Amino acid sequence: MSGKRLSPSDAMFLYGESREVMMHVAGMLPFTPAPGTPPDHLRDLMDEIREAPVHAPWNLRLKSPDMLRNPLQTWVEEENIDREYHVRRSALPRPGDERELGILVSRLHGYPVDFHRPPWETHLIEGLEGGRFAMYVKVHHALVDGFSAMRVLSNALSSDPNDRTHPLFFSVPPRVRPPKEDKRKDKEEPEGILFPELLAAVRAQYGAGKTVARALMNVIRSRRARDHELVSPLEAPRCIFNAKISKSRRFATAKLATARLKAVAKSAGGTLNDVILALSAGSLRKYLIEQEALPAAPLVAMLPVAVRAKDDEGGGNAVGAILATLATDIADPAKRIQTIVASTMHAKQQLQGMSKAAILSYSALLTAPSMVQMIPSTAGHVRPTFNVVISNVPGPEDARYFRGARLEAAYPMSIPVHGQALNITCNSYAGNVCFGFTGCRDSVPHLQRLAVYCGEAMDELEAALA
Amino acid sequence: MSGKRLSPSDAMFLYGESREVMMHVAGMLPFTPAPGTPPDHLRDLMDEIREAPVHAPWNLRLKSPDMLRNPLQTWVEEENIDREYHVRRSALPRPGDERELGILVSRLHGYPVDFHRPPWETHLIEGLEGGRFAMYVKVHHALVDGFSAMRVLSNALSSDPNDRTHPLFFSVPPRVRPPKEDKRKDKEEPEGILFPELLAAVRAQYGAGKTVARALMNVIRSRRARDHELVSPLEAPRCIFNAKISKSRRFATAKLATARLKAVAKSAGGTLNDVILALSAGSLRKYLIEQEALPAAPLVAMLPVAVRAKDDEGGGNAVGAILATLATDIADPAKRIQTIVASTMHAKQQLQGMSKAAILSYSALLTAPSMVQMIPSTAGHVRPTFNVVISNVPGPEDARYFRGARLEAAYPMSIPVHGQALNITCNSYAGNVCFGFTGCRDSVPHLQRLAVYCGEAMDELEAALA
Numbered sequence: 001m002s003g004k005r006l007s008p009s010d011a012m013f014l015y016g017e018s019r020e021v022m023m024h025v026a027g028m029l030p031f032t033p034a035p036g037t038p039p040d041h042l043r044d045l046m047d048e049i050r051e052a053p054v055h056a057p058w059n060l061r062l063k064s065p066d067m068l069r070n071p072l073q074t075w076v077e078e079e080n081i082d083r084e085y086h087v088r089r090s091a092l093p094r095p096g097d098e099r100e101l102g103i104l105v106s107r108l109h110g111y112p113v114d115f116h117r118p119p120w121e122t123h124l125i126e127g128l129e130g131g132r133f134a135m136y137v138k139v140h141h142a143l144v145d146g147f148s149a150m151r152v153l154s155n156a157l158s159s160d161p162n163d164r165t166h167p168l169f170f171s172v173p174p175r176v177r178p179p180k181e182d183k184r185k186d187k188e189e190p191e192g193i194l195f196p197e198l199l200a201a202v203r204a205q206y207g208a209g210k211t212v213a214r215a216l217m218n219v220i221r222s223r224r225a226r227d228h229e230l231v232s233p234l235e236a237p238r239c240i241f242n243a244k245i246s247k248s249r250r251f252a253t254a255k256l257a258t259a260r261l262k263a264v265a266k267s268a269g270g271t272l273n274d275v276i277l278a279l280s281a282g283s284l285r286k287y288l289i290e291q292e293a294l295p296a297a298p299l300v301a302m303l304p305v306a307v308r309a310k311d312d313e314g315g316g317n318a319v320g321a322i323l324a325t326l327a328t329d330i331a332d333p334a335k336r337i338q339t340i341v342a343s344t345m346h347a348k349q350q351l352q353g354m355s356k357a358a359i360l361s362y363s364a365l366l367t368a369p370s371m372v373q374m375i376p377s378t379a380g381h382v383r384p385t386f387n388v389v390i391s392n393v394p395g396p397e398d399a400r401y402f403r404g405a406r407l408e409a410a411y412p413m414s415i416p417v418h419g420q421a422l423n424i425t426c427n428s429y430a431g432n433v434c435f436g437f438t439g440c441r442d443s444v445p446h447l448q449r450l451a452v453y454c455g456e457a458m459d460e461l462e463a464a465l466a
Numbered sequence: 467m468s469g470k471r472l473s474p475s476d477a478m479f480l481y482g483e484s485r486e487v488m489m490h491v492a493g494m495l496p497f498t499p500a501p502g503t504p505p506d507h508l509r510d511l512m513d514e515i516r517e518a519p520v521h522a523p524w525n526l527r528l529k530s531p532d533m534l535r536n537p538l539q540t541w542v543e544e545e546n547i548d549r550e551y552h553v554r555r556s557a558l559p560r561p562g563d564e565r566e567l568g569i570l571v572s573r574l575h576g577y578p579v580d581f582h583r584p585p586w587e588t589h590l591i592e593g594l595e596g597g598r599f600a601m602y603v604k605v606h607h608a609l610v611d612g613f614s615a616m617r618v619l620s621n622a623l624s625s626d627p628n629d630r631t632h633p634l635f636f637s638v639p640p641r642v643r644p645p646k647e648d649k650r651k652d653k654e655e656p657e658g659i660l661f662p663e664l665l666a667a668v669r670a671q672y673g674a675g676k677t678v679a680r681a682l683m684n685v686i687r688s689r690r691a692r693d694h695e696l697v698s699p700l701e702a703p704r705c706i707f708n709a710k711i712s713k714s715r716r717f718a719t720a721k722l723a724t725a726r727l728k729a730v731a732k733s734a735g736g737t738l739n740d741v742i743l744a745l746s747a748g749s750l751r752k753y754l755i756e757q758e759a760l761p762a763a764p765l766v767a768m769l770p771v772a773v774r775a776k777d778d779e780g781g782g783n784a785v786g787a788i789l790a791t792l793a794t795d796i797a798d799p800a801k802r803i804q805t806i807v808a809s810t811m812h813a814k815q816q817l818q819g820m821s822k823a824a825i826l827s828y829s830a831l832l833t834a835p836s837m838v839q840m841i842p843s844t845a846g847h848v849r850p851t852f853n854v855v856i857s858n859v860p861g862p863e864d865a866r867y868f869r870g871a872r873l874e875a876a877y878p879m880s881i882p883v884h885g886q887a888l889n890i891t892c893n894s895y896a897g898n899v900c901f902g903f904t905g906c907r908d909s910v911p912h913l914q915r916l917a918v919y920c921g922e923a924m925d926e927l928e929a930a931l932a
Contacts, residue, residue: 019485019578020532043560065712066486085714085907088573089566091557093592094509100555107554111577112485116712116908126559127593246531246582248551441551442582 004060004075006142013141014068016417020247022112024119025146026138026413027153027427028105028253028436033131034161034404041403042089042124042133049168054081057143058118058170065115075143078118085117086170090136092127101128102251102448105136109413109438110249113140120144122168133405137169141415150393150412150427157400157407164403234323234343234386237295240288240443241422242384248441252451253411255432256458264458267465268334270341273392275461276433277301277344278337280390280424281326282457283450285336288328290449298339299326302386304363307348311355321363322347323386333457334464388422389414395429411436422447469529469540472608479607480534482883486713488578490585491612492604492879493619493893494571494719494902499597500627500870507869508555508590508599515634520547523609524584524636531581541609544584551583552636556602558593567594568717568914571602575879575904576715579606586610588634599871603635607881616859616878616893623866623873630869700789700809700852703761706754706909707888708850714907718917719877721898722924730924733931734800736807739858741927742899743767743810744803746856746890747792748923749916754794756915764805765792768852773817773825787829788813789852799923800930854888855880861895877902888913 006014013023033041060075062068090108092100104125113119119140126133139149156169236242261275268274280301288294300323307320324347327339351359393412400407411434414423421443427434435454439447472480479489499507526541528534556574558566570591579585585606592599605615622635702708727741734740746767754760766789773786790813793805817825859878866873877900880889887909893900901920905913 019581040560082907089559089569091559091593093555093557093590094506103554110580112713114576114713115485116714124559127557247578247580248582441548 006073006075010142011071011073014062014073017068017112019112020245021415021417022110022247023141023415024109024113024138025141025144025149025415026105026109026136027150028101028134028136028251028411028413029153030101030128030132030134030408031402031405032408033133034406037131037404039131042126045124045403046084046087046089049087050083052083052168052171054083054086054118054170055173057174058086058120060143061118062115068115082117085114086120087122087168088124090123090125092125094127096127096129098253099448101125101134102253105134105413106249106251106441108136108138109251110247110441113138115140118143120170122170132408135402146391146412146414146425147393150395150410154396154400154407154410154429157402159396159398159400161399161401161404161406163401166402234300234325235297236300236323236384236386237297238383239295239299239387240291240293241387241439242419243421243440243443244418245416245421245440246442249416250437250439250441250444250447251413252437252448253409254435254437254451254454255409256435256455258428258431258433260458260462261433264337264461264465268337268341270337270344272433273303273305274337274341274344276392276426277303277324277326277340277390278333278461279435279454279457280388281328281336281340282333282460283453284326284388285328286453286456287446287450291445294328296329298329299387300324300385301326301388301390303344303390303392305348305351307351307359310353319363320351320359322351326387332464333460337461337465384419388424389420390424390426392426392428392433395427395434397428397430399430409434414438416440416443422450469542470526472539472541476608477537477539480528480539483534483578485578486711487881487883488576488713489607489881490575490579490604491607491610491615491881492571492575492602493616494567494717494877494879495601495603495619496567496594496874497599497601497868497871498874499599500872503597503870505597508592511590511869512550512553512555515553516549518549518634518637520549520552520584520636521639523640524552524586526609527584528581534581548583551580552586553588553590553634556589556591558591560593562593562595564719565914567591567600568719571600571879572715572717572907574602574604575717576713576907579604581606584609586636588636598874601868612857612878612880612891613859616861616876620862620866620873620876620895623868625862625864625866627867627870627872629867632868700766700791701763702766702850702852703763704849705761705765705853706757706759707853707905708885709887709906709909710884711882711887711906712908715882716903716905716907716910716913717879718903718914719875720901720903720917720920721875722901722921724894724897724899726924726928727899730803730927730931734803734807736803736810738899739769739771740803740807740810742858742892743769743790743792743806743856744799744927745901745920745923746854747794747802747806748799748926749919750792750854751794752919752922753912753916757911760794762795764795765853766790766851767792767854767856769810769856769858770829771814771817773814776819777821785829786817786825788817792853798930799926803927803931850885854890855886856890856892858892858894858899861893861900863894863896865896875900880904882906882909888916890916 017023059078059081061078063074063076064070092104108123120143121138123136124133125136128134137153152169156172158166261272265272265275284299285294302321302323304319304321322344324343325339327336330336330339395410409432410427410429412425412427413436414425416423416439421440423438425436437447437450483489525544525547527544529540529542530536558570574589586609587604589602590599591602594600603619618635622638624632727738731738731741750765751760768787768789770785770787788810790809791805793802796802796805861876875898876893876895878891878893879902880891882889882905887906889904891902903913903916
């Protein structure tokens with residue numbers, strides 16, 4: 001068995017894994033079968049899957065599954081893939097509506113992966129009303145990150161409704177990277193080490209009895225000495241989402257036409273991401289008012305963004321993170337989105353004036369407090385740096401098919417952690433933006449209302465900007 | 467919230483809980499609905515369940531769910547029971563045969579309980595062929611032990627097919643114990659402390675760098691000083707079942723008429739338990755030969771038995787554990803069962819000559835090596851004290867009903883641990899003995915064959931003794 005060292009940021013996701021915090025992401029993919037599909041087609045598919053090849057990274061497992069925090073952890077190839085473990089059939093109880101589907105995938109998302117095998121599972125879910133079915137694909141973030149997972153899933157589907165032989169995602173041979181790109185990857189690697197370094201610093205300070213806030217300030221100061229371009233974060237209020245989590249999950253979805261979001265973006269002078277923030281803001285405001293838990297100060301969102309660094313001549317993008325206000329203190333949807341647009345514009349301008357190294361440092365700093373929150377006793381006591389993570393993952397623009405069945409939507413499911421009990425991730429696909437709301441079952445009661453209110457927020461924004 | 471300290475032996479089951487070793491037991495209960503039952507009856511039942519009361523112990527949760535090994539761990543009453551979490555609807559994929567049911571419950575059994583809530587779950591499983599359904603009821607051993615769980619489940623069902631209002635098990639008010647019985651319980655409690663004491667001794671020795679075998683010998687010697695009546699255990703060979711386990715499970719069932727077992731018991735001059743051992747032995751021998759893994763020396767089984775201690779004047783029973791040979795080196799079924807009968811008779815005679823305290827010490831000693839095996843690195847390296855645990859839990863003799871649906875069988879699901887990857891537990895119910903084979907998915911491949919071979923072993927025994 002050949003070993004491959006984990007990158008430091010991948011190792012972070014093993015470090016964070018616990019009974020309550022499970023560092024896996026997932027995609028929920030509902031399908032409409034082609035007319036005339038026999039009812040047993042998913043069962044027949046299993047026979048095919050038993051023979052299908054499993055390519056990297058889907059054949060990799062941890063060398064030391066009993067010691068997740070082993071600093072010398074490596075990936076090794078699993079020779080005997082237990083396909084019936086990894087690809088499973090599931091079914092919905094009657095009547096098999098969207099609610100039942102949400103309940104089942106919430107439940108599946110609340111179970112940990114088995115690190116004695118390649119850490120991924122696919123469930124073929126039948127019994128969805130109208131003869132439809134769904135796929136739930138779970139993968140640990142240490143193996144594949146959320147962005148890549150959604151891209152791999154979509155890319156493994158066919159653009160051709162008549163293609164009935166396209167392999168499943170794990171049977172698609174990996175693209176061989178040109179050597180040039182590989183070299184660049186190696187050069188970049190040390191930057192990833194920032195995360196464990198930060199965590200060590202934070203933990204050391206925390207362990208020494210000082211307050212976490214002071215520990216973080218020290219980390220920020222020491223970083224500043226090197227990267228004097230850092231911007232100061234917004235001030236996030238305390239909120240019910242910044243609590244300790246349990247191991248159970250809730251999941252809800254919303255699907256909105258991209259054209260509607262683009263029209264609103266144009267009217268408001270913002271981007272598609274700004275509208276996603278505004279929709280989330282409208283939904284969160286209504287939900288928190290109903291829960292009698294709306295903070296007086298506006299919520300702060302963290303969102304990963306692609307930015308061009310000032311020192312990047314090649315036109316490449318760096319992935320940074322920005323903080324933006326959600327203006328949840330503002331009742332008027334038009335004023336709310338304008339405040340959001342101004343906030344993200346300001347944050348991105350600051351980021352664009354930074355060097356690539358500074359952008360990465362800054363992003364690492366933003367996530368450092370989440371790491372502190374991973375210590376269960378601190379969650380809910382430490383003032384959060386941000387209240388909710390909102391991401392947008394671009395997906396394919398054309399319709400995709402699996403054995404002739406049309407992919408209706410592609411909903412991402414993400415990772416609640418201690419201190420961040422709610423996550424909103426969007427995926428664009430075939431003319432729609434698919435929202436996935438993933439939350440802790442206990443800290444985010446009635447989470448499905450967030451999905452309903454997200455649709456209502458769309459109507460309100462359109463009316464306000466008309 | 468009123469706190470109730472965990473008994474030392476309950477605390478042991480929290481101590482042993484890990485990502486791979488999950489200390490929950492379960493029952494798998496298939497039902498045949500009464501003629502004319504509407505297809506949506508399980509869905510309607512959920513509305514009723516949302517209003518149903520939840521009585522002790524089903525309303526108790528741990529006070530410190532994030533610190534399972536907290537020595538001051540207590541049970542507290544959960545005021546807001548999330549009934550939709552605890553009682554769930556599930557469904558089988560087509561065609562919903564016994565195989566699909568086995569796959570689903572194996573999967574459910576491989577997921578840990580959530581200690582932030584009362585540690586139990588019930589799944590109402592629909593889609594079983596012929597309009598049938600099943601229940602899977604999981605409970606952590608720290609809350610309710612396996613014997614009690616099966617008894618509670620059966621007792622909560624009705625003996626009357628026309629009774630459509632009988633409450634579910636968690637809504638049955640607990641029987642109030644007479645004060646006399648309570649006092650006796652208090653007096654007995656200290657004896658339970660043996661388990662953690664033994665574990666501490668074993669771990670201390672183990673940590674000090676001595677071999678585990680030596681550590682155990684020391685424990686045995688120190689106990690002997692006090693209890694000089696201890697019997698010497700049999701010598702168990704190394705076997706594939708005494709391996710490190712992963713978190714995934716396999717489960718298989720067999721159902722045999724009690725009358726057939728009793729007839730064999732009579733011919734062989736043994737007990738029903740002896741026949742259960744002989745059936746297990748026949749099945750294990752065939753399975754291990756097929757896996758090319760039959761040890762030359764006979765397998766040794768551990769079985770919990772009720773025995774009368776020599777100092778127990780009141781006629782009460784003590785629960786002890788005995789070791790018996792499974793005579794898997796003997797090809798002839800008749801000779802094999804005779805060897806087993808002689809072995810259990812000898813073990814029970816020894817036990818009956820012991821004091822109650824000595825019986826408990828001896829039983830604790832038998833399980834001490836399993837505790838060492840809970841340290842993952844030792845499993846598979848240390849010679850096992852026994853190869854497999856085989857239990858028999860008595861159940862009701864008459865048929866039971868749930869809302870008019872007849873309980874077809876009651877299969878117990880138990881706990882594989884490091885070093886004990888397979889468990890066989892039987893439950894008698896309405897004229898049948900229901901076998902549940904629970905194993906680690908990786909260490910016990912093709913586990914379902916054990917169930918098939920158990921049925922074949924019955925035929926062979928009958929033929930051999932005819």
